[in-house]
Amino acid sequence: MMPADSHSPPLDHVAERYVKLILAMGQHDASYVDAYYGPPEWQQQAIEQQQGLSDIKAAADMVLALFAGDHCLRAVNLRKQLQALLARVDMLQGARLDFDTESARLYDAVSPHHSRSYYATLVAEIDALLPGDGTVSARVNAFRAQLVIPADKLRAVMDAAIRAGRERTLQYIALPEGEDFVLEFVSDKPWSGYNWYKGNYQSVIQINTDLPVYIDRAVDLGCHEAYPGHHVYNVLLERDLVRGKGWLEYCVYPLYSPQSLIAEGTANYGIELSFTDAERLAFEQQVLYPLAGLDPALAPRYAQLNALLARLSYADNDIARQYLEGSLAREEALEWLVNVRLYPAEKSAQRLQFYDAMGAYVINYNLGQDMAKAYVERQGSTREAHWAAFCDLMSSPRVPSALRAE
Known part of the structure; x- marks a missing residue:
């Protein structure tokens, strides 16, 4: 240095x-x-x-x-x-700015490009998992329709998911006394969940109910927005850097900045850090499905499906890039979202709203997650080592380009 x-x-x-x-x-x-x-x-x-x-x-x-x-x-x-x-x-x-220039200048990272044929092989695996008539997209969404959390059960399910994430986080990260959050349900937003950090170790977490909330989203949103995601990230910055070191630059969070890749990447990686695949399946099947009044027998197949759908995540970046640069018209982008990303039609329209509002921000979720995961897992091989590196990543100055292996 x-x-x-x-x-x-x-x-x-x-x-x-x-x-x-x-x-x-x-x-x-x-x-x-x-x-x-x-x-x-x-x-x-x-x-x-x-x-x-x-x-x-x-x-x-x-x-x-x-x-x-x-x-x-x-x-x-x-x-x-x-x-x-x-x-x-x-x-x-x-x-x-073209998409990659925007992402490099705002977020200090550039997402890889993939062709439609790259995603076609992944869609074929989903086709095999859910055989039947109609398009793959239609079959995916027909299956998922059985897994919507009823509106009157949503708070209980979200509370349970957030509580489980908090319990797992507290095993590895000591949080200050009095840290807390308020959970709200909102509508008419381009995003599915949001954490508004208020300082003094307090957050307001909002879940958008415009579209159906599927059972897997409870763990995703609970970990991402609360524990060990955004709420924990902001609490650690306030405690360790703003109060601990007097570094006032961390009392403000500019959304369109490299800090967002770290924030979104750690929030997404925190999901798999908190729950192994087997732990998550057991928790959802034994706790969340019954709370939501859903059939637990569907859980193993749904977990398989979601593992495959996760591998399609970079299609989001490729669609956004082509749509925002004008090489995909609106209707073409919607078609990609339905038949490549396998989103339902109504979510696809909402996703375009997100691209229009946020531009290259979309890379922070999947590329950020992969960069955070690779960095953390290079620091050791045990779960304890991963949690320690994760905590350090969230509570010390880091820039995305420095996360890559030298």
């Missing part, structure tokens, strides 16, 4: 200027600041001053120049976050 340049200002000074720039950007983009629990007067200042985009860009360039010689992890992370802010300024000023 190289020493800081003797002319560089203290990073605490840089961090304060960074936070204020993120808050200033939030005045131009309502979704940009995902969480903030720093000094209230900084937020008020951003509202009152209303910096223009050109001024924000000039100030960010100036801050970057201040600590160009500092190569510690904290400085590297701040630099990547500021570079992503500059990319977002460019986009808001009308720059048209």
